[in-house]
Amino acid sequence: MVFAKIVETEKELQDAFFVRREVFVKEQGIPQPLEIDEYDESATHFVAYFDNRPIAAGRVRFTDELVAVVERVCVLPDFRRKQIGILMMNCLEDFIHGSEIRKVKLNAQTHAIPFYEKQNYIITSPEFLDAGIPYRAMEKTI
Ligand SMILES: CC(C)(COP(=O)(O)OP(=O)(O)OC[C@H]1O[C@@H](n2cnc3c(N)ncnc32)[C@H](O)[C@@H]1OP(=O)(O)O)[C@@H](O)C(=O)NCCC(=O)NCCS
Numbered sequence: 001m002v003f004a005k006i007v008e009t010e011k012e013l014q015d016a017f018f019v020r021r022e023v024f025v026k027e028q029g030i031p032q033p034l035e036i037d038e039y040d041e042s043a044t045h046f047v048a049y050f051d052n053r054p055i056a057a058g059r060v061r062f063t064d065e066l067v068a069v070v071e072r073v074c075v076l077p078d079f080r081r082k083q084i085g086i087l088m089m090n091c092l093e094d095f096i097h098g099s100e101i102r103k104v105k106l107n108a109q110t111h112a113i114p115f116y117e118k119q120n121y122i123i124t125s126p127e128f129l130d131a132g133i134p135y136r137a138m139e140k141t142i
Contacts, residue, residue: 002084004056004091007045015054016047023074030131035072043071046091048084055079056088060095068096070106089119093142102142107135 007013017036024030039061048056058073070092075084096104108116110127116138125137 002048002050002055002079002082002087004046004048004084004087006091006095007047012047013045015049016045016057016059019047019054019057019074019076020072022076024072027077028133030133034131039071044095046088046095048075048088048091050079056084058088058092060092062099062101066101067103067105068099068101070104073106073112085115086119097142103139104142105137105139108138110134110136113138 005012007016020035021032024035025032040059043059043061046058046060047054056073056075056079059071061069061071063069070089073085073088073092075088093104104121105124106116106121107130108121108123113123113136119140121138121140123136124139127134127136129135
């Protein structure tokens with residue numbers, strides 16, 4: 001069974017970092033010092049499991065502008081296109097919904113734009129590069 005949850009323990013945090021490392025550092029080649037950043041300390045983290053194995057992750061942080069920023073959403077390659085990304089996004093958005101914040105923003109890697117559009121995010125910026133990867137800003141009101 002697959003389930004997604006908010007990170008509550010150090011082990012769950014390390015599980016989320018494991019998935020992020022597998023996807024962003026090993027698969028995509030993003031340098032580890034950029035993958036882990038200053039926001040990890042204060043962000044709320046999420047992890048998904050299949051048979052006690054961590055398979056997906058993501059994080060949410062709130063800004064001073066009353067915006068929730070969704071970042072580091074990732075699913076291990078073997079588990080993609082099985083609606084686990086959607087499960088993770090629903091878990092993040094449920095958490096955001098529990099706050100007063102209704103505006104959600106994210107920077108989508110361009111290949112992932114259809115994934116976010118399926119969840120009603122709209123593009124709000126031209127393409128830009130970060131660590132050599134093309135992104136476009138997207139947002140949604142929940
Ligand atoms: C983007 C990512 C999180 C999607 O996770 P996933 O579990 O494969 O996505 P889901 O199965 O929940 O997809 C839901 C829908 O989004 C769309 N979608 C997902 N991946 C897609 C892709 N690569 N191309 C086109 N549409 C896609 C499809 O409409 C899909 O529904 P369908 O499979 O019924 O057609 C995953 O591909 C991933 O981890 N990629 C590497 C890390 C990354 O780029 N993260 C995003 C950073 S902004």
